[in-house]
Amino acid sequence: MSSKSPFTLIILLGLVSLFSDFTYEGARSIIGPYLATLGVSATLVGFVAGLGEFLGYFLRFFSGYLTDRLRKYWAITFAGYFINLFSVPALYFAKTPFQAVSLILLERTGKALRTPARDTILSYATFKIGRGKGFGIHEAMDQIGAFLGPLMVAGILYFTKDYKTAFAGLLFPALLALFFLFLARKLFPSPEKFERTSPLSEGDSFSKGFWLYALAMGIYGAGYADFALISYHFKKIELFIGEEIALLYALAMAIDALSALIFGYLFDKKGILILIGAIGLSSLFAPFVFLGRKELAIWGIILWGIGFGAQESIIRAGVSYFVPPQMRGRGYGIFNALFGLFWFLGSTLLGILYDLSLPILVGTSIFLQLLSILLLIKVSKVSQFP
Template identity: 55%
Template sequence: MVLLGVVSLFADVTYEGARSINGPYLALLGASATTVGFVAGLGELIGYSLRLVAGYISDKMGRYWPITLFGYSLNLLAVPALALAGRWEIAVLLMIAERMGKAIRTPARDAMLSHATKEIGRGKGFGLHEALDQIGAVLGPLAVAGVIYFKEGYRTGYVILLVPALMAISVLITARWLYPQPRDLEVAQTELETKGFPRKFWLYLIAVALIAAGYADFPLIAYHLKKVSVVSDAWIPVFYAIAMGVDAIAALFFGYLFDRIGISTLVIASLCSMLFAPLVFWGNFSVVLIGMGLWGMGMGAQESIMRAAIAEMVPITRRGAGYGIFNAGYGVCWFLGSALMGFFYDFSLMALVTFSVVVQLTSVPLLLLVKRSSSKDKKEAVV
């Protein structure tokens, strides 16, 4: 589990460093706000939809490592290649390739994590993984910010990210050598055969998809900050780094809380983080900074306890498929929400902010239904 966390640390230095400047970079190459929002969402749509197939294949083949290695290689090596993009269309293709690589490796990696975190607690395990993940997400944007501060340009920023990309792949190969059979880390329990996933899984998927739809992707936020000159270009990746730092702390806290109170943790996180939109899109320097903190807190919850909850709902033999379906639904709604918010941005910030807050708030009643269903299942199991 720790080795996969270290892999994620170096991987996040790479692609989160790139993500912190993708919006301004596309703007520099001539893309519009609608294009940035559409591209950000399209990348997530393709990436998350592909996870459905990747999860199914990983379960059928049982070859988690080869799938994970291929996905990470595509995911990470597409980032430094952005330095060679002379047109926004080429940059878009590389950004989508990066998302595709992440899609291919995520279900298999999450399935391996679910086995490795059985003993210490799902929330703690996924929370620790996300915390290591976000240490990289802080270091990457800061490194890129340094490059931009010394006026070396966006292309140099992408080039230096080749180093952590190669380090991540090296650690991943080491982990593969040390732990060739991840399923051996979790003892399979006898489970009743079912024709599909339980009802609470689908309710949970809808709730999380609503949260995704209302969550503005950072490229659109960065585009806004550059367009209205709330902060300088060098400060944009710093704001992202701060959000990722909050993300790491939130992942540990919410992971710990999840092991004690379950789905209620996500309700608490959602009610707090949905306030990011008015702060980020309407605020000055200080207000935007607070908004980015809330945005990072929500991301910490999404990337840790959202995944941990799936392991409690899905049979061990169908983890890859469960994570694939979950991520595909999440990604479709992320795309639709991102594209719509990019469209809203071009004519009405009020519409953008209202959409973001209302859609996320709608997820809360569904999460409470999931909580009730989980409590009922536990009582029946005891009886």
């Protein structure tokens, strides 16, 4: 394998994501119970989780436009990762709920800044080897970090029982992520050279298929409960203790990594049918995690991880089929902005429903995810989506 091949770039970006996910997913695994120790209510946890995802997605509209306008893919990616990564160990210094929430939102803002530029680079690199395969490999490596981060956090909590110490320990993987990002930039200063044309995306405007796809995935995101709310539920009813919750998140990330590889490979062969199947399967997580006992809750986390693997691999890969290269940054920005808006509204709604009725929360979650499948069927009829 040549050091200048697109596959090498995918691996380097995978290493960046591995250590960055090690950092912020390690923190994310304990955000719910951490906020609970500060006296935050379930409604506010749901709101903060939703607002964080909203910022993390909606601001990508602007960063995506900036990416296409400036075409400074690496500079924008570096700036976003710097904010994204160092907000996590900074939680060590937080003393009030306001300070903690501000850093949580800042971390999501950094992710919003860097993601369209990073995904545009990745879309160029995956052009020749297959979108599903390339994004699937990247997501699998990403989730290795998301698996290891919560494991380390669980270990720190086991020995120290201190959330702040866990946050401080995540500084080291943050530094490693920036190192591999620098190496990728040094070896591949012009990643756009890997792709000159797009076989399914021509012209200078977004197709009807793109907008339907974005709407379908937005509705799917609205019904997908954030782990902050799930972990809050586990903590509140004392179904699992702190380090067990972190281990459950690690389990979900391991399932995410495995499913991303499988889905990515199958997506290049079977297309939208794989995405529909993944959503249908993962839609069953809600009754297991919110209404089940320990054993069922664990199965629910596995299903939740399957859905998350689809979100971060083949759903992202699908965007590149609708958008020409010269509009790729804006395409990812608009898609993620809509996804974030729906995720925010859905997370807020699910947080409110949690305080009102768990069965209604579960029913709403399932309904929204299955509704997205109907829209995906429509997408397959009005576009060349494979």
